[in-house]
Amino acid sequence: MVAKVIDGRAVARQVREECRVLTAGLVARGVTPGLAVVIVGDDPASKVYVANKVKACTEVGLHSKVYAFPADTPDTVVEAEIHRLNADPAVHGILVQLPLPAHYDGPRVLAAISSDKDVDGFHLYNVGALVQGETLFPPCTPFGVQKMLEYENIPIEGQNVVVVGASNIVGKPMALMLMRKDATVCICHAKTRDLAQFTILADILVVAAGRPNLILPQMVRTGAVVIDVGINRLPDGRLVGDVDFEGVRQKASYISPVPGGVGPMTVTMLVHNTVMAAQRAAAAG
Ligand code: NAD
Numbered sequence: 001m002v003a004k005v006i007d008g009r010a011v012a013r014q015v016r017e018e019c020r021v022l023t024a025g026l027v028a029r030g031v032t033p034g035l036a037v038v039i040v041g042d043d044p045a046s047k048v049y050v051a052n053k054v055k056a057c058t059e060v061g062l063h064s065k066v067y068a069f070p071a072d073t074p075d076t077v078v079e080a081e082i083h084r085l086n087a088d089p090a091v092h093g094i095l096v097q098l099p100l101p102a103h104y105d106g107p108r109v110l111a112a113i114s115s116d117k118d119v120d121g122f123h124l125y126n127v128g129a130l131v132q133g134e135t136l137f138p139p140c141t142p143f144g145v146q147k148m149l150e151y152e153n154i155p156i157e158g159q160n161v162v163v164v165g166a167s168n169i170v171g172k173p174m175a176l177m178l179m180r181k182d183a184t185v186c187i188c189h190a191k192t193r194d195l196a197q198f199t200i201l202a203d204i205l206v207v208a209a210g211r212p213n214l215i216l217p218q219m220v221r222t223g224a225v226v227i228d229v230g231i232n233r234l235p236d237g238r239l240v241g242d243v244d245f246e247g248v249r250q251k252a253s254y255i256s257p258v259p260g261g262v263g264p265m266t267v268t269m270l271v272h273n274t275v276m277a278a279q280r281a282a283a284a285g
Contacts, residue, residue: 141266144265224253227262
């Protein structure tokens with residue numbers, strides 16, 4: 001069996017086109033969806049991510065603005081800016097680019113974002129809502145994975161899902177979202193003993209560990225769906241995921257590549273969440 005490669009760029013294009021149509025409708029009613037991006041410090045990778053988010057917004061017709069602060073800015077100043085943005089009706093989504101400087105109380109800064117504008121879905125209210133099964137803003141990366149599965153008509157109900165990685169931004173919300181779709185979900189992490197004994201049971205394997213070549217063909221069931229969230233830069237400069245792509249491709253039924261898989265979906269779902277926030281604000285106002 002040779003897997004079908006899931007084209008994340010194509011799925012992202014489709015979702016962005018849907019967002020573009022919705023945005024045009026909102027603009028016609030006098031509401032331009034707006035995203036505020038708060039970035040603190042000058043981490044080069046964060047700057048690239050922020051530039052990509054702004055570009056994606058512009059392409060779809062959203063308004064976006066970056067609020068950049070030097071690394072030594074007191075977190076109270078950033079929180080005050082977030083409160084101002086919470087009250088600004090032209091801003092429908094607010095995101096704080098992570099990581100924040102080490103001296104910041106990260107959870108407190110994220111908690112300052114109004115849960116109605118929390119398009120990254122990291123506010124405790126939205127995390128709690130996700131646990132209960134309903135959230136305003138599903139976190140963008142796992143939301144993107146879910147959209148990729150839907151796009152390929154891959155059934156989730158009753159499937160064995162194994163999520164490798166238990167972070168707050170990918171692994172845990174991914175597990176909750178697929179549980180909500182009635183999958184049987186197992187979460188593995190760095191302390192899991194004998195990872196392969198779990199991964200081999202997966203009908204759908206989602207890998208988000210940040211370890212190149214973590215998943216080898218012998219760890220994957222023939223016919224499994226394999227979604228690789230990992231992004232790793234090798235010493236030779238190549239960008240790879242966490243899965244041995246060429247090896248696992250010979251066994252899986254579907255596989256997502258890196259680059260060109262989950263990556264383009266993450267930014268796209270941020271745009272989607274912002275358009276949804278604007279739609280809700282327009283309906284309320
Ligand atoms: P993280 O470091 O916060 O969490 C990694 C998780 O993987 C932890 O739960 C850890 O216990 C687990 N892990 C580490 N080594 C493991 C091992 N050997 N076996 C099993 N589990 C192991 O990372 P994160 O923020 O969740 O990101 C994970 C990966 O996904 C990274 O490569 C990151 O760059 C990538 N990522 C990609 C996107 C995207 O848009 N494609 C978005 C977010 C993160």
